[in-house]
Amino acid sequence: MPVDAMEDKQLSPKMVRKERDILKFALEVFAREGFHNADVQVIADLAGVGKGTIYRYFGNKEQLFLATSRRYVEHLGEHVDKQLGILPEEYLTGKRFDLPDLLRRIARACAEYYQKNPYAIEIIIQERAEFRESVYPTHLMFRSESHDRFSLLIEQAMDRGELRKANSQNAAHAYSDLLFGSLINGCLEGKKSSLVERVETAVGFFLDGIVAPEYSARKR
Amino acid sequence: MPVDAMEDKQLSPKMVRKERDILKFALEVFAREGFHNADVQVIADLAGVGKGTIYRYFGNKEQLFLATSRRYVEHLGEHVDKQLGILPEEYLTGKRFDLPDLLRRIARACAEYYQKNPYAIEIIIQERAEFRESVYPTHLMFRSESHDRFSLLIEQAMDRGELRKANSQNAAHAYSDLLFGSLINGCLEGKKSSLVERVETAVGFFLDGIVAPEYSARKR
């Protein structure tokens, strides 16, 4: 039985397609109804498969949800990678130095993705609300591997003089938290305003501060 | 029937005490189990009352949850007010000018509160996850009245030259989002690190930026 991409069994193309369909509708239903109110039967009906099939593919409702979450975090990752193009490699290998720029680009790419896929961010909330630290967070920025790589990047930028000296862990957290908060809250405003704009402005403050330099200087 | 403080019936002291107890344990159970997994019977048992009593006081599970959320947002408000003391009045009436300082103090007070009451922040998540925009957010910073007053404060500070010129709405959002994100994510780290520290650092970046001033100047 195909349990998931995790244990990479060789899935026939048809099965791959079916799995993708299921996850597509799972996203929709979980996002619209919330984890608990989502009815597996509804997902099955939308996906045009039997309920049993979902259970064979994903084991149980929780695993189905987690697979959905994983899937769309991966999508986000792909989108970000595509938007950034070759850049991260260059940054990482030191060919290019401009972390502020990178931070802006990442944030923008995330915001773009969630603006296009508002369901996906709802999944993040649901995961945080239902599964907490046990599985949380699947979210890109908050996976510890990412976080560590990210802290390192920040540290190097500090060394290069791009960023003020500070605790890089804290800085990484602050950036993640701001991004997270902006995305979560921004998506609620719905059509009223642009998620991308909200996120970009927020990151702008993170980078350059909101205090007027003169005022800041005067205080010192 | 005592429905809630909303419709301010004259509740006897005993009933007030009972209501408070129920909400105390409701907080605990909703926070630990999540809205859906919380069993009203468990709350009743912990509070030492019959299940019927809870339903008489709050009507249904949803109202019980919402009352809990309201209660602890009010608590937060009280804590913040107490920590700020006479300050906000002075800021608002223009006797004192230092919004950056106020922003730091508010953030610190929130962080303190949630560090002492980690359950309370879990309620915020649950409310966001379960009830969305319909009721969300009860949270202090995100109530639109607060937000508007807040935007105004920021605008005045910009006029006074304390803050850089920018869209005050956006700035208010960015501050709220950062605070929200830091609290939500910070509380997950649990005992590992201080929520207050995480929030303070984050607000520091919001105020002063992370980009090194020299680097920033060079780029220009």
Next chain:
Amino acid sequence: MPVDAMEDKQLSPKMVRKERDILKFALEVFAREGFHNADVQVIADLAGVGKGTIYRYFGNKEQLFLATSRRYVEHLGEHVDKQLGILPEEYLTGKRFDLPDLLRRIARACAEYYQKNPYAIEIIIQERAEFRESVYPTHLMFRSESHDRFSLLIEQAMDRGELRKANSQNAAHAYSDLLFGSLINGCLEGKKSSLVERVETAVGFFLDGIVAPEYSARKR
């Protein structure tokens, strides 16, 4: 504690009035909602007494219902007696002979009563549906004492040659059943038509038959 008129305690006028009020609203609520859907609290509220009072007066919901039923059957009885005036006495003592006339009068009086008090007949149904033979029927015609007296009356009328020779028990049943059916079904038609008319016509057929005499003769 006043349990009911059954055990005729000496009730103060105030208590009598209260009991009457309770039964008045009990009638209304039981009739409108049905026995099970009726909420004792609602009756208490309408009667302007505490729920506890109802329980002290009537013991439990079932007894309250039964007391209500009894009360309004008595009312019916009083109405019938009043309409009949001195007649029954005269019939019973043989001063007057015209049972067909009496049967018409009784039926008309019942129909009048229920036309004026449609709630009361609903109580009959509820009692039949909920309590069956155990307590059923409180209804005038169907109480065995009445029934027996009634059968006797019929028998005497047969002897006097007013009625055809037949089994008087059966005849009494047939009359009761017809009356019962007409009242129950007639009240459903509601405002559409007159209950009195329906009942009178029905009793007319019971008395004189529907078959055309000539046809009847021809068949014989």
Next chain:
Amino acid sequence: MPVDAMEDKQLSPKMVRKERDILKFALEVFAREGFHNADVQVIADLAGVGKGTIYRYFGNKEQLFLATSRRYVEHLGEHVDKQLGILPEEYLTGKRFDLPDLLRRIARACAEYYQKNPYAIEIIIQERAEFRESVYPTHLMFRSESHDRFSLLIEQAMDRGELRKANSQNAAHAYSDLLFGSLINGCLEGKKSSLVERVETAVGFFLDGIVAPEYSARKR
């Protein structure tokens, strides 16, 4: 999901059998306990199915009850049809003229059915008590279509001289009411006496009257 025979889904023979079993025990339990006191779990246990199955088949308790009622009214209809054999057709098409005879036969067939299935009549009471005019009456005689056809039959018989001239609607009502009352009240007597006998005698009076012809003549 098999909702009922109403929406004629293609039910497998097994499902048909299961539905029939459920209704059989539903009849028993509803009749014995009454609608409200009936526990769906008990019906499920008796029918040897899970509670969920009942809810899948019938939606909710009310629908289950109504389906039961419908089922056994249909059974009654079938029994009556069978007992009458070819007769009604002949009456309707005018090949045969003897409505009094038909009325006797119908009443007898109904009485036979309910004598054999005393539970079924209890359902009629329950339906009347719980659901009133909203759904009531499912009962054969009282369905308005039946009633209208019935009135017509009576009218024709009046024209043919079999019945006395009278308002045919009223006559139809009187017959229905008498039948209804006799069945409802007769079944309560239980084993004491024959329902069939009670009903037959009653219809006898409806047809030929109880007043002695001579007495009747003398009065005129």
Next chain:
DNA sequence: CATGAATGAGTTTTCATTCAT
């Protein structure tokens, strides 16, 4: 493999009844 009928554990909610005040 795929299905969807069957299941029953688990929860919410109501309301008759009690009893302390």
Next chain:
DNA sequence: TATGAATGAAAACTCATTCAT
């Protein structure tokens, strides 16, 4: 005596999960 707050037993109903076909 009168009250109405408190209670908890009882029942309807849902839906994740299983498994026979």
